[in-house]
Amino acid sequence: MRMRKKKHGESRLSACSEFLFDFDGTPMTDPASRMGMPGAKVFLEIGAGKGGFAVKMAQKHRDAAYFAMEKVTDCVVLAAEKAKSVREGEIKNLKFVIDTADNLSKIFENGTVDEIFLNFSDPWSKLGYAKRRLTHKRYLSLYLNLLKDGGRLTFKTDNDGLFDFSLIETDEMGIVPDRVTRDLHNSEYMAENVMTEYEKSFSDMGKNINMFSFVKPVGFQIEIDESLRRDRKVYYPENIKNKT
Numbered sequence: 001m002r003m004r005k006k007k008h009g010e011s012r013l014s015a016c017s018e019f020l021f022d023f024d025g026t027p028m029t030d031p032a033s034r035m036g037m038p039g040a041k042v043f044l045e046i047g048a049g050k051g052g053f054a055v056k057m058a059q060k061h062r063d064a065a066y067f068a069m070e071k072v073t074d075c076v077v078l079a080a081e082k083a084k085s086v087r088e089g090e091i092k093n094l095k096f097v098i099d100t101a102d103n104l105s106k107i108f109e110n111g112t113v114d115e116i117f118l119n120f121s122d123p124w125s126k127l128g129y130a131k132r133r134l135t136h137k138r139y140l141s142l143y144l145n146l147l148k149d150g151g152r153l154t155f156k157t158d159n160d161g162l163f164d165f166s167l168i169e170t171d172e173m174g175i176v177p178d179r180v181t182r183d184l185h186n187s188e189y190m191a192e193n194v195m196t197e198y199e200k201s202f203s204d205m206g207k208n209i210n211m212f213s214f215v216k217p218v219g220f221q222i223e224i225d226e227s228l229r230r231d232r233k234v235y236y237p238e239n240i241k242n243k244t
C-alpha cells in the first residue's frame with residue numbers, strides 16, 4: 001500500500017500509544033498476558049493496513065488478545081486513530097505491531113498464537129517476486145510454527161492468481177484447508193465474515209472474493225534441513241519437509 005507521509009505522524013502516533021505494541025526485545029511466550037489478558041486466545045493479523053478489520057475484530061472478540069502487524073508506520077497512524085475514535089476505553093484488547101512479518105519469530109514464541117489472519121496481502125505479481133508473497137512457503141512455515149496445535153489461519157484475497165499460488169504453496173506444505181471458497185460473499189462463510197477496507201472496495205467493484213482457511217494439525221512440525229544452517233547457505237523453502 002503506497003501512502004503519502006502523514007503530517008505530524010509521530011505526534012499522532014504517540015497520542016494513540018495505548019494501541020501500540022511495545023517490544024521489549026524478547027519473543028513473547030504468553031502474548032495474552034502481555035496484553036493483561038492471561039488465558040485469552042491470541043489473534044494475529046499480518047498486513048493490517050488502515051486497521052478497519054482489526055478494530056472490528058477486537059470489538060467482536062472482546063475475550064481475545066488481538067495483535068495487528070503492519071510494516072508501514074503511516075498506515076498504523078490511521079489504524080490506531082481508528083481504534084481511539086471508538087468510544088473512550090471501549091477497546092482494550094488491541095495492539096498494533098509496527099514491524100514486518102519477517103520478524104514474527106523475534107516477537108512471538110512458537111506455539112503461542114490461536115488464529116492468524118492474512119487479508120488482501122500484496123500480490124507481488126511480477127516474475128521473480130514470489131518469495132515476497134506473504135503466502136509463500138517461507139512465510140507459511142513461520143506461521144505454522146507460531147500457531148498452537150489446532151490453531152487456524154485464514155486468508156482472503158481478491159487476486160485469483162495469488163489465491164491459486166497460495167493454495168499450491170499450502171498443498172506443498174502438506175496442509176489441507178477445510179474451508180475454501182472463490183465467492184466468499186455468496187458462501188456459507190459470509191455470516192461470520194468481517195470486511196476489510198480492501199475487501200469493501202473490491203467487492204463494490206463487483207470482484208469475487210477468495211478465501212481459504214486451515215487448521216494446524218496436532219503434532220505438525222516443520223523440519224528444516226539442518227545442514228543448510230551449518231553451511232550457512234541461503235535458506236530456501238524447498239528444503240523444508242513437513243511431517244505429521
Ligand SMILES: C[S@@+](CC[C@H](N)C(=O)[O-])C[C@H]1O[C@@H](n2cnc3c(N)ncnc32)[C@H](O)[C@@H]1O
Nearest residue numbers: 001047048049070071100101119120196197198
Ligand atoms: C493490500 S494492503 C491490505 C490492507 C488490509 N489488510 C485490507 O485488507 O484492507 C496490504 C498491507 O500489508 C502490508 N504488508 C505488506 N507486506 C508486509 C509485511 N511483510 N509485514 C507486515 N505488513 C506487510 C502493507 O503495508 C499493506 O498495508
